Amino acid sequence: MELILWLGFYFLTFYAILPAVVSRIFGFRVFMKGKSADAVALTFDDGPDPEYTPQLLDLLKSHGAKGTFFLVGENAEKHPELVARIHREGHVLGIHNYVHHMNWFLRPSTVKRQIRQTSDLIESITGEKPMYYRPPWGIVNVFDYSKLGHLQIVLWTSLFGDWRKRIGADRLYRRMKQKLKPGQVFLLHDCGSTFGADRDAPANTISALSRILDDGRKRAYRFIGIDEMIAITEQAKRKKKKKDANLRENGERGRKASIGPFKKLVVGLWMAWEKLFHVLFRLHPVGDAHFFNYRIRKYAGPSLKLRDNYELHSGDRIMEIHFENQMLYEIGMKSKTSLQLAIRIIREIERVLPDMARELSTAPHGDQVKALYGVSMIHRGSESLGFETFDLPKGLFSRMTNMYLRFMIRIIHPSGRQRVREHADSLNPRMLIMERETLLKWADDSRPTRRVGRDRAGKQSQSPASEEHSEAAAEYDDTSFGRLV
Structure with a gap:
């Protein structure tokens, strides 16, 4: 049952939920909003429709407006003359699958086939x-x-x-007028034959849009295709990037970036998902600060040879450690660089290891635990705490864990999006494993050094700041940040 829940958790998260959230909140790999001073992009889904698409084209032509039509392939195949007219009158043609089915419920190969089928159809008509x-x-x-x-x-x-249809043309017009601003991408429909739509609803759309086009002309707005909106937006981004580079070269400081409402929303969803994860997999807090959680489960990976001739086999019990997302987020927001983030994470792990060691004496099956286990993007520094690192076995779990950790870094890291983009090849999660005897040494408060396997003699004369800097230089590079999950 636990395996089914685990697989379901990963499937829903990585195949469907996270891509939808990341795309909508962060705009990852999608275009949503333009940067234009005077233009609005009108887009129309589900057509072409033999009754309403011609009316819509007549309306756009009378106002000199351009739009983007995302066609359903089976509709385009039935009405090639409308596809040809849309193209001939200077509008942009896009793909909306061959049939109007949600991608969550389609296999990747099916989505790809539908896109290719619709693309080939449009190309055969328009060239x-x-x-x-x-x-x-x-x-x-x-x-x-x-x-x-x-x-x-x-x-x-x-x-x-x-x-x-029940919304009516007047209410639809008021909604559209409220959003009528430069840079907007309007989603409208020129066909009402898809599941959940009303057949004659496009009549209201055309009526309301007629008034919107009049309003736009009074405000000197242009209604353009998505191709032009994307080009304008890219040009604006290049100008901003050049301006920011000039500011840095001149030594001027920009304002501290604030956390926008979209990021607050995705962080909230992330925290809520963690609570659900805790319930499903029965995680237990450890330590006074409750920054970490753990569960004891059976190891299900390949056999591993650990130090001192210890071996970990599938079926052996392990103590699996998890960071508290709230703590991780707070550390990330307070860290100015990836170096500071990595240092603070290592410090928190170091503080909790004695508690983890003592937890073995009271936890159910704690006496049977053979190793402490986590998955991390920390590539350096963990060995000084007594961990050994191993590559994750290639497969679905490895790919989905990689995706989740990259998503997490985008949220918590000061420049997470840039780091993921620039260091994609080096951001690979690894298994961090500490065999039982090494973990138990952390429970000994009388040990002369705080870190197992690390001689810190000769550093006592350093100031705290210089010690932290020297440790950081020895243990980390710019891609060594990460977390246990």
């Missing part, structure tokens, strides 16, 4: 390969990031429930 993709309901799975090739995933900044 041009589509460059943009919007998954149905905006929901991606983890494989969408790597299986889409040249395609750019496009989400949105605002949607209005226009697939429901």
Whole structure:
């Protein structure tokens, strides 16, 4: 039962939930919002529709507006003349799967096949390969990031429930007017034949959009395709990057980055998910500060040879250590560099090891535990505490753990997104294992040195600051941050 829960936890987290959260909150590998002073991007899903798409095209043409149409392949195949007209009138064509099914419930190969089928269909009609993709309901799975090739995933900044007829044109117009601002990506629908939609709902969309286009003209707004919005946004980002570089060169300090509402939301979801994890896997706190949790379980990996001729085999009991996410987040927010983050994490592990050792005497099956176990991205420094490091066996668990830890670093590290991007090859989780006898030595308060296996003689004359700096230089490089999970 525990194995089923564990597999379910990882499947839901890494295949579906985390990709959706990361994409929506952080904009990872997707385009959602533009940086324009005078333009709005109109996007339309689920078409083409023989009744409403021609009306919508007439409306856009009368206002000189451009839009982006994310087509359902089976609809495009039924109405190739509408696909040709959309292209001929200068609008952007994108892919919305061949059938309108959620990617969470499709195998990666099925998603890829549907995208290729729709792409080939559009290219056969227009002579041009589509460059943009919007998954149905905006929901991606983890494989969408790597299986889409040249395609750019496009989400949105605002949607209005226009697939429901009961909203009415007037209320829909008020909703749209409230969001009518430069840089917005509107999600609308020109077809009501998909599951959950009302057949005649696009009539309200066209009516409300007519008034929005009038409002936009009065404000001197332009309505553009997603290709132009992305180009404008990339140009604005390049200008900002160049400006920031100039500020650094001139020695000027920028304002401290604040935690935005989106990051607060994802951190809250992360903390809530941890509480669920604690319940499902019955974690126990250890230490007065409750910064760490543990559980005792049976080891299920390959046989490992540890120091002093100890061996760890599948089925042996281990004490699995987990960081408290709240503590990890607070450490990350207080650390200015990856070096400081790594030092503080090692310090916390060092403080809790005596408690972990003493816990063996009271924990259920504690007398049968053969090793302390964790998974970490710390590549250096852990050996000085008595750990040995081993590569994770290649497979689903290794890949998903890697993804989770990279996601975690993006949240807690001062420049996490940049670190993951620049050091992707070196950020690989490893098993950290401390055999039982070494762990028990930490329970001995009379030992002359605090760290097992580390001679700190000759450093007593150093100041705390210089000691910390020298230890950091000896134990860490810029990619050695991480955590036990």
